[in-house]
Amino acid sequence: QVQLVESGGGLVQAGGSLRLSCVASGRIFSINAMGWYRQAPGKQRELVARIISAGAQDYADSVKGRFTISRDNAKNTVYLQMNSLKPEDTAAYFCNADVTSKYMGLKNRGDYWGQGTQVTVSP
Numbered sequence: 001q002v003q004l005v006e007s008g009g010g011l012v013q014a015g016g017s018l019r020l021s022c023v024a025s026g027r028i029f030s031i032n033a034m035g036w037y038r039q040a041p042g043k044q045r046e047l048v049a050r051i052i053s054a055g056a057q058d059y060a061d062s063v064k065g066r067f068t069i070s071r072d073n074a075k076n077t078v079y080l081q082m083n084s085l086k087p088e089d090t091a092a093y094f095c096n097a098d099v100t101s102k103y104m105g106l107k108n109r110g111d112y113w114g115q116g117t118q119v120t121v122s123p
Contacts, residue, residue: 002026002112004095009117012085016121020080022095022114029102032109034071034078038091038119045094049080063089085121092116 008020024031035050035058049069050058057069068081078095095114100107 002028002097002099002101002110004097004112004114006093006095006114006117009093009119011120011122013122014085014087016085017081017083018085018119020082020093020095020117020119022078022097024076024078024097024099024112027101027103028076029100029107031073031076032098032100034095034097036069036078036080037094037096038089039094039116040091043091048093050096051078082119085119087121087123089119090121091119093119 003025004022006020006022008018010018012018033050033052036048037045038048039045048060048063049067051069051071066084071078094116097112099112100109
């Protein structure tokens with residue numbers, strides 16, 4: 001089993017910054033990709049940013065140039081630095097990880113989600 005725990009959300013004024021963190025723990029053999037998604041009330045969950053094990057990154061057009069995703073492989077942690085925040089960035093942010101776990105000699109690849117952290121940007 002794999003657990004993801006996010007932190008770093010909160011309330012910030014437009015133009016401000018926040019840094020989200022997500023730590024993966026459990027029976028981890030390797031982490032293939034980690035990323036952040038967000039979901040605003042009444043809207044579908046959408047990709048914000050994603051980073052694969054080789055380091056390649058992918059961003060939603062709406063956050064390019066403002067958000068930066070990074071990863072500390074030794075700590076099984078992914079970060080999302082959010083700058084120049086806008087009210088439309090307000091949402092619950094969810095960490096996601098594509099993980100290969102290993103137990104009793106068997107590997108299993110799965111997709112895991114954190115519980116979410118709220119980001120609210122006031123005008």
